[in-house]
Structures are given as structure tokens and as C-alpha cells.
Amino acid sequence: METMKVLVREVDMEKDLPAVEELERRCQVGLSGDMAAVHDHAVDDDVDGDGKNTSKKKTKTKKKKTGMSLCVEQIGDPLARVRHAPDHVMLVAEYGDDEEKKNIVGVIKACVKTVSRGGKQHKPFVKVAYLLGLRVSPSHRRLGIGTALVRRAEEWCSARGAEHATMATTASNAASLALFTGRNFGYAPFRHPEFIGRPVHAGHRLPIPSRHRVFHLPPELAAAAYSRILPPHAAEFLPSDLPSLLSHKLTLGTFVAVLGESFAILSVWDSTRSMSMRVDGAPAMLRAALAAARAIDRGAPWLRVPSIRDIFRPFGAYLMYGLRMYGPDGPALLRSLCHHAHNVARRNPACAVVAADLSPDDPAAAAVPRWRRFSCDEDVWCIKRLNAGAGDGGDGDDWEAEAAAGSVLFVDPREF
Structure with a gap:
């Protein structure tokens, strides 16, 4: 497998949609950090970090007993989270050395939006790239696929004038944070919204x-x-x-x-x-108690x-x-x-x-x-300067280094 090549390309919705949907189903997603399996904290691409979602990764390590978790699944239009932006894309990664046997083993979505920076800026609005929905097949992780997808998505957004790039995950998703904040990409933890x-x-x-x-x-x-x-x-x-x-x-x-x-x-x-x-991992007694309350009501x-x-x-x-x-x-x-x-x-x-x-x-x-x-x-929202030479020269400071005192965080529900 190590001799095979990874091809990252734009999605062909007519041809690729069934494979993308199957990949999404294989990568369980949730909002909470407790998992049905112990993470091995791999630092390459054992990661499905996106938006508010924390990927649930199955590894070869032993399972542990966990509590309740809130799981999330995207339904309907696979481009729903990025389609509203004028510039948006879904990229897929194919793996294999035989054209007829290549499989889609990874996917990422990205869009470029114009948003405010907050504070008294010379240029109050900037173009920002949003990287969303990174998924890598559980059977093809730690092969550089996640890295290839992120790098290609950044290049696509940079070519469309994005000055900063952002991604989001949770503090417990060590693999996702390691991938984006590591030496390959250099994102910095930035804001910590509360759901x-x-x-x-x-x-x-x-x-x-x-x-x-x-x-x-x-x-x-x-x-x-x-x-x-x-x-x-x-x-x-x-x-x-x-x-x-x-x-x-x-x-x-x-x-x-x-x-x-x-x-x-x-x-x-x-x-x-x-x-x-949906809520997973709830005790049977809690399920029964809530059902009884509904019946009485x-x-x-x-x-x-x-x-x-x-x-x-x-x-x-x-x-x-x-x-x-x-x-x-x-x-x-x-x-x-x-x-x-x-x-x-x-x-x-x-x-x-x-x-x-x-x-x-x-x-x-x-x-x-x-x-x-x-x-x-x-x-955890992470950010980095994408185009170091972009802008008009008066806005070249690092957004991630600013406290943006007095500014509030606007969370666009279209990206949730």
C-alpha cells in the first residue's frame, strides 16, 4: 500500500456521491469528547476534524467504557455547509495504483468568504478560507491522505484570494489539533466558542x-x-x-x-x-425515565x-x-x-x-x-495567515495574535 499514489481532485457529484456518502457513514461524528474507543493520538492524518464535530476514530487499542455522547450526521446536500459561499469546493482523495480499482478514501470541503475582523482595522473585511468536513477512511489513515487534502484545499483557497484560513475541532481531538497546528501547516488555536x-x-x-x-x-x-x-x-x-x-x-x-x-x-x-x-451511550434507566415522563405528559x-x-x-x-x-x-x-x-x-x-x-x-x-x-x-477554532503578501499593506499583522478586545464572535449557522 505504501507504494500506491494519492490523487486529490475536485468531486464529480454524479460519479462520486455514493462513495462520498459511504465514507461519511464510516466516519462517525460527534460533539462530545468521550469516545467508544481510545485514541492513539496519531499526528498525521488519523483525523476527521471539522467545524463543531469531533470525529470518533476506531483504532487497534482496547475499548473503554464511556458516557453519553451527542453525535452529528450531515444529511441531504453534501455541499450544504459551503454552497452559500460564491467560492466553494469539495475535494476527494483517491488511493491506489490501478485506475479501475482506485477508491475514494478521503474528502474535505472548503469555501472562501468575506467576513469582519473586528476592532478598528484599516480594512474591516477580509477574505477567509473555511476548511470543513475533513474525513479519512479508517482503513487508510497515517498514509498522508489527510495532509494531502488539507494542502490542496489551502492552495485552492489561496488562489481565490483568501488571506487567512480557519478550521475547527474540539480540544479532545488531539489528532486533529496535531495535524493542523503541527509543523506542516502551522495553525494556531484562536477562539473557543461554547455550544x-x-x-x-x-x-x-x-x-x-x-x-x-x-x-x-x-x-x-x-x-x-x-x-x-x-x-x-x-x-x-x-x-x-x-x-x-x-x-x-x-x-x-x-x-x-x-x-x-x-x-x-x-x-x-x-x-x-x-x-x-442523536444521543448515544445513555443508560437504560434514563431512557425509561424520559419515556415515562413523555407518557405521563x-x-x-x-x-x-x-x-x-x-x-x-x-x-x-x-x-x-x-x-x-x-x-x-x-x-x-x-x-x-x-x-x-x-x-x-x-x-x-x-x-x-x-x-x-x-x-x-x-x-x-x-x-x-x-x-x-x-x-x-x-x-477550538484555529487560524493561520494564508497569503503573507496579500492585503493592502496596512493589514499585515497576525490576526491570531490579537485579542480583538470588545469584539464578539459571530457564528454563521450555515457552516455548522
Whole structure:
């Protein structure tokens, strides 16, 4: 096998789609760090790091008993996470020395977007490459395939003017971090967003105080509101096409709550069509207890038993983004908006979780209701300067070395 060659090329959707889907199925993905197998921390390409997802790698080491884990699977359009960007690509890696017997053993997606840097920059928006969905077949790891895919993706993005490249994984995914932060690529850990989730109640609405007035903004008004309260110098990774995101068919709405001089705002994205989750490793007693709670709630709804939808089968999520709050009553108003998003999610039987992705030092993070089982604070975003000579000369400093004081992290739900 070591004498065989790796060919990295752009995907042919008509010809390659079945093989890509099979590869995705073989590479189990999840949000939490506990695994069904012990990692051997290989530093080459024993890695499936992408976005918020931590790959679950099976090795030859012995298995260990683990707890619950939240697993994620992309469904539908395989290019859904990058298709919205004008420049996007999916690359596949073929392995073998016989043209008729070559197999697709790796895949990576990438896109180039124009986003804000935050802070008082000479050039507030820059082109940034996003590397997503790196997968390497479990039977073909530590052969340089992951390295070849990342290198080709970087070259593709660099040719389209990307000045920085980013990737994301979790702190427990040592193999992914080793691949990207090692000497071959030199990425630096950069930001640590926190995934905050809460399950949807099966039978009951969450209360919203009557004095908290909630308004649904049309996309045009929502874009105008965000341009005032979240300008480019106040946010990192704010997409330049924010109006398109706010008017996207999967953005269910932008909502504002007002009380006196205080207000809060957030938008809701429906990811149930593109992403499926499930909870693995739950004890039988917990499964039975939650099933019993749902049965009691259905039979006697007046008891208002706190039951949640079945989370042990595939389910979808609504993602809240653009969360901001102002004034002394801002935190309470933001909690009410989160309750409103939950109540909207109740109308969709496929949705079992409402979640948000925020920087842990963002004041809004403390106001978002959460459930520990559906929250994760292990996310790591990494970044590096891709085109050292790019830019206009006034923006040549290292983004990763800046604290971006006062800037908030904008997490685009389209990349989740």
C-alpha cells in the first residue's frame, strides 16, 4: 500500500456521491469528547476534524467504557455547509495504483468568504478560507491522505484570494489539533466558542412575561437593525452577506424583545433539513425515565410534567444566532427570546433541541438557558495567515495574535 499514489481532485457529484456518502457513514461524528474507543493520538492524518464535530476514530487499542455522547450526521446536500459561499469546493482523495480499482478514501470541503475582523482595522473585511468536513477512511489513515487534502484545499483557497484560513475541532481531538497546528501547516488555536443547547419540551410552552414585548422583524428591517448594533468593528467573522443570511429560507425569523430602554435580539435558523443528531451511550434507566415522563405528559398534560422529545433517535435542531442584548433588563429579555425560539421549535416535530454558539466571555452566553447534556465547551477554532503578501499593506499583522478586545464572535449557522 505504501507504494500506491494519492490523487486529490475536485468531486464529480454524479460519479462520486455514493462513495462520498459511504465514507461519511464510516466516519462517525460527534460533539462530545468521550469516545467508544481510545485514541492513539496519531499526528498525521488519523483525523476527521471539522467545524463543531469531533470525529470518533476506531483504532487497534482496547475499548473503554464511556458516557453519553451527542453525535452529528450531515444529511441531504453534501455541499450544504459551503454552497452559500460564491467560492466553494469539495475535494476527494483517491488511493491506489490501478485506475479501475482506485477508491475514494478521503474528502474535505472548503469555501472562501468575506467576513469582519473586528476592532478598528484599516480594512474591516477580509477574505477567509473555511476548511470543513475533513474525513479519512479508517482503513487508510497515517498514509498522508489527510495532509494531502488539507494542502490542496489551502492552495485552492489561496488562489481565490483568501488571506487567512480557519478550521475547527474540539480540544479532545488531539489528532486533529496535531495535524493542523503541527509543523506542516502551522495553525494556531484562536477562539473557543461554547455550544449551548436545551431540549425542546414535548408538551408545554415556556413562559414569557407579558411585559416582555416580542416582535418579529422582516429581513430588511432585521438587516438594518444588525448594521446599527453589530457593525464590522464590533464583531469577528460577521459575514458581509448578512442580509442574504437573514432572508435565507432556513432563517425562520429575527426576533426583538423590548422593555423600556432595554432590548434583545436574535435570529433562528432551521438546521433540521441538513443536520441530524442523536444521543448515544445513555443508560437504560434514563431512557425509561424520559419515556415515562413523555407518557405521563401525554396522558395528563395538566400536571405539566417536564418531558422532552425522544433524543435517542435522530432529531434536528434550531440554531439561534446574532444574539445581542442591551440595558439593565437585557439578560431577562434575551432569556425570553430563547423561550420564544423554543416555543417556535415546538411546532416542528423534527426539532428536539434549540442551541446557540457563543464565545464564553460574551455576556449573552450567561443569559442563554442550557442543559448540560446538550452543551459543549471544548470547541477550538484555529487560524493561520494564508497569503503573507496579500492585503493592502496596512493589514499585515497576525490576526491570531490579537485579542480583538470588545469584539464578539459571530457564528454563521450555515457552516455548522
